[in-house]
Amino acid sequence: MNIHLLPETLINQIAAGEVIERPASAAKELIENAIDAGASRIEIATAGGGKALLRVTDNGAGMDERDLALAVQRHCTSKIATHLDDIRTLGFRGEALPSIGSVAKLTITSRPPGAATGASVTVAGGSVSDVRPAPANPGTVVEVRDLFYATPARLKFLKTERAEAGAITEIVKRMAIAFPAIRFVLSGTDRQTLEFPATGADRLARIAQVLGEDFRDNAIEIDAEREGVSLTGHAGLPTFNRGNSAHQYAFVNGRPVADKLIMSALRAAYAETIPQGRYPVAVLSLALDPALVDVNVHPAKSDVRFRDPGLIRGLIIGAIREALQREGDRASTRGASHMLSSFRPGFSPRHTAPAQRWAPAASPSRPLDFVTAAPLRQNSFDGLSEPSARMEPGEAPAPAPAAKTEEAQAFPLGAARAQVHENYIVAQTADGLVIVDQHAAHERLVFEALRKGLADRRVPSQALLIPEIVDLPEEDCDRLMDHAEEFDRMGLAIERFGPGAIAVRETPAMLGETDATGLVRQLADEIAEWDAAATLGGKLDYVAATMACHGSVRSGRRLRPEEMNALLRQMEATPGSGQCNHGRPTYIELKLADIERLFGRA
Structure with missing residues (x-):
């Protein structure tokens, strides 16, 4: 078997397999070239998902005849000179254009600002034409047709035209976000025109x-x-x-x-x-x-x-x-919009029984669904403990002095006005109302208190009767022992047990019976990949979240007005209280203007 040099065309096609995986890859390379050329306007046109046509037009620096001849040769670039440790441009390898030209029909037409005429060069399946004069506006137009026609096998791995067009759209979006001072226009026969006007520094x-x-x-x-x-x-x-x-x-x-x-x-x-x-x-x-x-x-x-x-x-x-x-504890505006879309003005007697239209009076067997707000004062919510006070069926709600209520309304979450279905607190703010899920909100408060406890002291651990020996590669053992002190603070005590094993002597008590071997192996894998041991902390947080869920105010629990107000004040003072431990919102805010719009008053 004799070693020989591959033909230039085959070398370019091999490089194209790495650089140009799909039409979106070609679009990315061409857009990067336009940005590096200092363009302030870039237009992209496609057909057939970029397989039939991909054209990128810019108003950048342009290229003269000499530059065009070099641009389609491998490893020719204007962006770096001698080293790779100070790359400040998007492109630098000098492979994109010759790679595209080796598998497609490539035409580049360019004219530097101030030049009398432009020039053009064509590359088809790796065959390069002479550079010829051509009419052109200042800037560059790169047109790619019949992508992968020279390597038909690659066409079989492409997705549908819609999928390929969508991938190009995603590339344009990413470039548009990265360079807000550039105007991007994406159009073609396979899509609706998408335009991103320049926003400058905004x-x-x-x-x-x-x-x-x-x-x-x-x-x-x-x-x-x-x-x-x-x-x-x-x-x-x-x-x-x-x-x-x-x-x-x-x-x-x-x-x-x-x-x-x-x-x-x-x-x-x-x-x-x-x-x-x-x-x-x-x-x-x-x-x-x-x-x-x-x-x-x-x-x-x-x-x-x-x-x-x-x-x-x-x-x-x-x-x-x-x-x-x-x-981050403020409510998403989508919550209010979703709630607004759920409201229907008025009601239809055909779908509502008369007995259901009006709430019955309070009685020992059926308490009122609404509780009037009471003066704000601290109570059993201090320390996030389970509230002891509750309103018994038939008990009269406490009245709220106007001055105290107005004072509470100045708080971000306002003053509690009612409890609906024994689960949702309705509070009035200075410019609207807030609806709070009492269980989700208190669950978050308890969880944050538990997590703070974990941060303030070593997590209690439980000693194993017989240490568990975990066999691991020596390099994994080295990485684990580098983090041994951090693990010990979280209740996981490990020791080296020979060159290729770890002895687990204690595990966090909060985890209960746990698979120590699986935990240590997972930590080793994570450290090897990211050098960040977050898995154990995540498990402890999960346990804390579970404890918080079981130790919180339950749905269906009747709260006193002062308890509701205390919960609102605790939420305002607790980071992350805008969502529960499972990521669901704890409250939704509705502005007065939205309410007035519902009734046609705005």
């Missing part, structure tokens, strides 16, 4: 163009810095969540990335605040010294590798949790 306005205007009202600003790494962006309220992760965007030095470390940190930051199967909405931008991040991990440049992944993970989790504690 990044939130651009994000609202992509994610919807309701994100603006449900977003919390993120701005943090640690050891030279800055994190900016916006994170949605926990109750403003979605059914998939498609609305999570991450950028590193302006580059859109799909990085597992960032997405994992985002999930961890929202732990215990979002229901299982739901995903937060967030746009996060990291800025750091290019020497501290490797963007050359993969030819597609969507993966990055940080020199200090622990710093990045800690910064993201800490910044988002701090922001959620600061203002």
